[in-house]
Amino acid sequence: MKNISFLLVGVLFGIIMTKSEAISWFRIHEMFRFESFHMYGIIGTAVILGAASIWAAKKFKMKTLRQTLVTYTPMKLSIPRHLLAGTIFGLGWAITGCCPGPMYVLVGHGYWIILLVILGALLGTFTYGVVRKYLPH
Amino acid sequence: MDISNTIQRKSNKNMELVSNPTTFLDFIRQPWHWAVSGVAIAAIMFVLTWMGRSFGVSTTFKATCTALGAGKVSDFFKIDLKEEGWRMAFAIGGLLGGVIAAFFLSSPEPVAISEATQAHLSEVGLALPEGDSTGRGFVPTGLLNFSSIKGILLAIGGGFLVGFGARYGDGCTSGHAISGLSHLQLPSLITVIGFFIGGLLMTHFILPFLF
Numbered sequence: 012m013k014n015i016s017f018l019l020v021g022v023l024f025g026i027i028m029t030k031s032e033a034i035s036w037f038r039i040h041e042m043f044r045f046e047s048f049h050m051y052g053i054i055g056t057a058v059i060l061g062a063a064s065i066w067a068a069k070k071f072k073m074k075t076l077r078q079t080l081v082t083y084t085p086m087k088l089s090i091p092r093h094l095l096a097g098t099i100f101g102l103g104w105a106i107t108g109c110c111p112g113p114m115y116v117l118v119g120h121g122y123w124i125i126l127l128v129i130l131g132a133l134l135g136t137f138t139y140g141v142v143r144k145y146l147p148h
Numbered sequence: 149m150d151i152s153n154t155i156q157r158k159s160n161k162n163m164e165l166v167s168n169p170t171t172f173l174d175f176i177r178q179p180w181h182w183a184v185s186g187v188a189i190a191a192i193m194f195v196l197t198w199m200g201r202s203f204g205v206s207t208t209f210k211a212t213c214t215a216l217g218a219g220k221v222s223d224f225f226k227i228d229l230k231e232e233g234w235r236m237a238f239a240i241g242g243l244l245g246g247v248i249a250a251f252f253l254s255s256p257e258p259v260a261i262s263e264a265t266q267a268h269l270s271e272v273g274l275a276l277p278e279g280d281s282t283g284r285g286f287v288p289t290g291l292l293n294f295s296s297i298k299g300i301l302l303a304i305g306g307g308f309l310v311g312f313g314a315r316y317g318d319g320c321t322s323g324h325a326i327s328g329l330s331h332l333q334l335p336s337l338i339t340v341i342g343f344f345i346g347g348l349l350m351t352h353f354i355l356p357f358l359f
Binding site: 100 | 222236
């Protein structure tokens with residue numbers, strides 16, 4: 012029950028993803044064809060504002076609700092790993108037109124075919140867990 | 149004279165917006181400008197940060213694998229599910245948000261993609277998006293569907309690549325493109341560049357053979 016607040020933030024997220032049309036395959040396809048500014052505008056605005064707010068939170072030593080400071084555990088920089096992982100993700104993103112967040116939202120809209128996409132994502136996640144020792148990290 | 153009339157009409161409209169809930173819903177229902185959406189997504193990221201968590205959705209797949217017993221096969225899935233409860237709640241919330249949006253906030257008009265994209269879709273024989281309520285507003289049923297082997301394989305295969313890539317890179321669009329870039333992380337920038345390399349390859353060189 013203590014997670015109810017996260018559920019409520021999730022509800023807002025679902026509504027925002029719907030109204031922004033970022034859950035639309037058509038918007039993602041259009042983005043990769045460079046035929047509209049829409050998605051670039053959304054991501055660009057979110058990143059600029061996000062970076063500014065995180066900068067301010069660190070600068071003014073904002074306390075989170077868990078009484079911690081805003082920090083980020085940096086990942087080890089591995090160019091081949093991140094480039095390869097990103098490319099694999101991008102190949103799938105351009106087919107399904109949705110990344111993980113929108114998948115859940117689309118199921119809420121009643122697009123049952125996305126349940127298969129989620130099944131695929133679970134299989135992909137599981138496969139990674141099994142073969143990860145053979146991959147460059 | 150004209151200007152003052154316009155201002156008058158605008159303020160009347162605003163008054164109506166506040167006083168009339170139906171009009172307010174209509175106001176939310178229309179598709180949002182990209183800047184409004186961008187601000188709203190940044191706000192979600194910041195609220196989660198303020199709640200002491202880090203915005204990221206794809207780890208819910210890992211947690212689901214763990215819940216289904218994947219820890220028996222690989223140590224990678226031996227994680228404390230209690231730590232992931234908030235994330236699962238967030239994802240379920242996203243699903244409920246989709247339900248609410250579908251029932252109360254659906255836009256009367258189809259997603260307004262550019263004319264160039266519309267022309268391209270017609271060329272490859274995919275139906276244009278319709279209004280939200282038709283069930284063909286957000287997903288191209290000609291490409292992803294239950295009615296053909298190809299439609300099923302593309303849905304599962306596309307999902308597989310997303311799930312595999314997200315775990316390999318330890319994050320998806322929310323974790324890297326929004327959260328990671330907001331924290332000015334170089335690994336996130338490289339991952340996002342990868343997202344676009346993969347997306348462009350698929351869209352321009354592979355999908356044309358799959359339509």
